[in-house]
Amino acid sequence: MSFVIVGGGLAAATAAEALREGGYGGPLQLFAAEPHPPYIRPPLSKDYLLGKEGREGALVHPAEWWAEHDIEVRTGTEVEALGDHEVTLASGETVPFGRALLATGATARRLRIPGSDAAGIHTLRTIEDSEALRAELERGDRDVVFVGAGWIGLELAAAARGYGNRVTVVAPEAVPLGAALGDELGGVFRELHESNGVVFRLETKVTGFEVADGRVTGVVTDAGTVPADVVVVGIGAAPDTRLAEAAGLEVAEPREGGGILVDEHLATSAPDVFAAGDVANAFHPVIGQRMRNEHWATAIASGKVAAASMRGEDAVLDEIPYFYTDQYDLGMEYSGYPPLTRDARVVYRGDTAAREFVAFWLNGARVVAGMNVNVWDVNEQVQRLIREDRDVDIAKLTDPGVDLSEI
Ligand SMILES: Cc1cc2nc3c(=O)[nH]c(=O)nc-3n(C[C@H](O)[C@H](O)[C@H](O)COP(=O)(O)OP(=O)(O)OC[C@H]3O[C@@H](n4cnc5c(N)ncnc54)[C@H](O)[C@@H]3O)c2cc1C
Structure with missing residues (x-):
């Protein structure tokens, strides 16, 4: 039976590796829309952004590892449609499969407000995003405004300060990370950033951007305009369910966290199709509830469980969600x-x-x-x-x- 994996992130890579480690010896193709072999994203807001490590430090495995393990990685190859035991590539080629894994991850949310397409406004999800941002931040003398006070925004704020820029964080909530951690712990992170020179403009809504000659010059808010040479929009990520939805798979409502609905074995509503990583909204057998976690550790754990399920084993995703951050x-x-x-x-x-x-x-x-x-x-x-x-x-x-x- 042949297996295909859609996605070029950590969940896809882990599943491919676990399939081989678990003894699956059949044909295995991994389709990655990005032009790189599978890589991890945490360094993109940390050491890679700071220029402390090169691209190879972010790769899950060196490029030659895949061929050595007889895994056909097709980079720059987007799967456009999922049919009954076949996928169709953007080129029109059709690839049949016995079992498939969807590990399509998530994409950075964007603001759709006046001026949001101007140069100098960034989001961060890919290697190229991180490189573009580094080129802006490393000058070190700029007004950098972060829209959003979540984990990635705050990590980036720390990196921007590390380069010596003036940093302002604008966010609608009263306390950074308040929704994730509560006000008291969110306050610990606020103080950390303030003691490192970050200015917070909280309970403030961004309504547009000032633009001159096609480039951002300010962030317009309901409490005035904040000057900006560079803007980073860090307002979360949206699970990439396009393929699954078009194929009629069950997906979760946004208020339930979104993502492809899977059981504790990571099986979707379609026969022989599994989902893992950021895109999977999985039933957790220990707490009896569904969860979608955008964590590095979940990508690994769910990639392994999906591989075992694809091999026909009785595996369940029952890990305790885990993540880490480094700031200053x-x-x-x-x-x-x-x-x-x-x-x-x-x-x-x-x-x-x-x-x-x-x-x-x-x-x-x-x-x-x-x-x-x-x-x-x-x-x-x-x-x-x-x-x-x-x-x-x-x-x-x-x-x-x-x-x-x-x-
Ligand atoms: C900047 C940044 C920093 C982070 N830092 C941390 C951290 O410190 N700690 C932590 O726990 N987590 C962190 N995360 C989250 C973590 O990186 C994610 O949870 C993890 O990347 C999820 O892996 P994934 O394989 O599910 O999805 P992704 O990494 O999103 O990979 C999905 C891949 O699938 C590809 N794809 C999508 N659709 C198709 C298609 N139709 N055909 C072919 N390919 C397709 C996409 O192009 C993408 O390359 C960070 C994320 C970012 C962006």
């Missing part, structure tokens, strides 16, 4: 189930003012998520506490003197 001298890891944190209360172990702590989200006395900030080698224990799903002694949990392994 702050490093953080987060593990947990976002749907369970909505009504949770947050308790702390360590010193939030010194930005060296672990935050735990509790439902009653059960840990549903944890975030370690500049505290290392605790993620395994945080994940264990979440997985054990039992009442914990909160006094001990919040006492840095008690080893987490004893809780």
Whole structure:
């Protein structure tokens, strides 16, 4: 039976590798719309953007690895349609398959407001986006305005400051990352950025851009205009469900997180078609709810599960979502189930003012998520506490003197 994989990101690459590692020896083609072999995106807002590593540092495997493993990677090849056990490429070529994986990822959301097509306005998703942004930021003497105060926007704000630019973050919410972390923890990130010279214009809506000679000169908001030589729009990503929708596969509503609906085995509503990575909205058997996570670790975990399912094994995606970020001298890891944190209360172990702590989200006395900030080698224990799903002694949990392994 032949397998095809649609997508050139980490989920696609991991699935291809796991298929071979798991013993699948049949024909395997991977179609990647971008002109590169599969690569990872986290460096694009970190070391690659800062010029600290080259393109090869972002590749999942060196270019020759794919042929060595008898995986046919067809770069610059967009799959245009998904039919009954066949895909049609943009060239018109039809490729039959026994089983297929959709790992089409997500694309950066854009603003559709006056002036938004002007030069100097960027989004960040691809290697080329990162290179274009680096060329603007490395001059170091510019007014850079970030629209949006999410994870990627804030990482980029740190990078822009690192190059010495003047940085303003404009966002509609009252606290950066408030929706993801709550106001108190969002405030930790606000202070971090302010102490590094970033200016926040919060509770402020962007309505357009000032443009001169085709290039952006300012960000127009409901509270006045902010001068800008460079603008970065970081307002999230949208799952790329075009192929799946056109083929009639079930997809989630945007209010449910969007994405292709899959079960815990990552099977879609179409026979022999699976989905993984950013584009998959998967049923999580541990919490009994659906989730779509845009995380590097989920791309790996779901790529492996999809490969096992394609091989006919009984695999389920039951990992605890995990992600990390680095901003200035702050490093953080987060593990947990976002749907369970909505009504949770947050308790702390360590010193939030010194930005060296672990935050735990509790439902009653059960840990549903944890975030370690500049505290290392605790993620395994945080994940264990979440997985054990039992009442914990909160006094001990919040006492840095008690080893987490004893809780
Ligand atoms: C700048 C940036 C920084 C990030 N930093 C972090 C981080 O610090 N920590 C973290 O956990 N996560 C981070 N992420 C998120 C992480 O990179 C994603 O979760 C991960 O890339 C998802 O992998 P994927 O394979 O599902 O999708 P993608 O990486 O989006 O890859 C999908 C690929 O499929 C291709 N494709 C789409 N449609 C077709 C088609 N029809 N035919 C052929 N090819 C197609 C696309 O061109 C794309 O190359 C970051 C993301 C970005 C953009």
